[in-house]
Amino acid sequence: MVWAVWLSIYHGIFSITIPILLMEIVFPDLKDKSLCNRKSLILVFILFSIAVLITFFLLNPYWPPPLPYFIVILSILLFIGLASRIKDKISLKIQVKKYPFLWGLFITTSFFILFFFAPATPIPPSIPCILGIPIIFLLYSLLPPLEVFKLCSF
Numbered sequence: 001m002v003w004a005v006w007l008s009i010y011h012g013i014f015s016i017t018i019p020i021l022l023m024e025i026v027f028p029d030l031k032d033k034s035l036c037n038r039k040s041l042i043l044v045f046i047l048f049s050i051a052v053l054i055t056f057f058l059l060n061p062y063w064p065p066p067l068p069y070f071i072v073i074l075s076i077l078l079f080i081g082l083a084s085r086i087k088d089k090i091s092l093k094i095q096v097k098k099y100p101f102l103w104g105l106f107i108t109t110s111f112f113i114l115f116f117f118a119p120a121t122p123i124p125p126s127i128p129c130i131l132g133i134p135i136i137f138l139l140y141s142l143l144p145p146l147e148v149f150k151l152c153s154f
Contacts, residue, residue: 005115005128005129005132006111006114006115006116006132009111009115009132009136010111013139103139107135107138107139110135111132111135114128114131114132114135115128115132
């Protein structure tokens with residue numbers, strides 16, 4: 001359980017959030033431009049889908065229930081729809097806080113200790129998961145505010 005929580009947090013931060021913010025900082029003029037044309041995007045989607053299907057059906061000895069996959073796919077589609085509705089209303093102005101390297105080092109080290117070392121101790125697995133929540137809030141409090149939910153009208 002702790003590993004799954006760590007993996008979700010890790011990829012949410014290091015594989016998604018940080019690359020997007022770095023692109024915004026380094027190339028602010030590319031903010032409104034697509035990095036892939038439609039044909040390339042379709043090709044990447046097809047290749048990704050093939051890789052997922054091969055992994056799921058041929059390389060995975062465990063067959064999880066389909067309901068969680070359905071919920072995740074539905075969530076992804078809802079987030080894509082939400083993002084396409086509000087993308088023109090959001091302006092992300094990056095303001096790097098003081099000592100970003102030290103904050104990043106502290107947060108990354110905290111996650112590493114909580115989710116790699118703590119599970120090897122007699123501490124119950126729920127404790128590292130619960131302690132990770134304030135660290136996530138600390139991380140996102142260091143980022144510029146986004147008023148996403150004020151912009152959405154359902």
